[in-house]
Amino acid sequence: MGKVNYIAHFNTVLETFYNDERIKQGHITLYLAFFHLWNRKFFAETLTINREIIMERAKIKSKTTYHNHLHDLHNWEYLTYYPSYHPLIGSKIKITLVCPKNGTTTGTQEVQNLDKCVPEPSQNLVPYNKLKTKENLNKKALAIFNEDEVFLFFKKNDWPEMEARKFYTYIKLKKWKTENWQIIAKIFAKNNFNLEEPKRTSPISGYVNHLKQMRDKK
Incomplete structure (x- = not known):
């Protein structure tokens, strides 16, 4: 993956949240939990996530709320969600890389559409809303x-x-x-x-x- 500017990305996405009327508090805390993990994993292309840990860090107690907010962030293109239906294999996400417009600074950024700068992962992952069947569940892992x-x-x-x-x-x-x-x-x-x-x-x-x-x- 290309080099990620931590401050530029963080400021841009927060400004985008501010101007997105669909965004609620739960969306923000969930995104921040993912962003923290992303930073710890050195901005890897995809992240394997543990629902319990992410819910604890996002201060979300309901699994239904967690999945609703996660699907919202996916549909609104803040990230891409790749669910796993195997109990031993974690689901994955790919955070959409946001880029400030040319000629702007991190302190005076204009609101812009999210720019999908993140390369496609090497594995053949399928987003949850395109997944048709639960495959490979019987494979030993x-x-x-x-x-x-x-x-x-x-x-x-x-x-x-x-x-x-x-x-x-x-x-x-x-x-x-x-x-x-x-x-x-x-x-x-x-x-x-x-x-x-x-x-x-x-x-x-x-x-x-x-x-x-x-x-x-x-």
């Missing part, structure tokens, strides 16, 4: 989780934030392929936050141990 999801999960369980960071770092370094990282986190907590790599056993090890136990009982 690895769990996609990021640091924010881990912190949120630990926060809900009243576990220390420091342990969340330690857990995320450990799993990332080990490159474990698991669809149930939450279960590992619970084991981690039960073990007083001491996480060890699972022991590798042969297919017959359990049978051998059983024979030893039977022999010792005689």
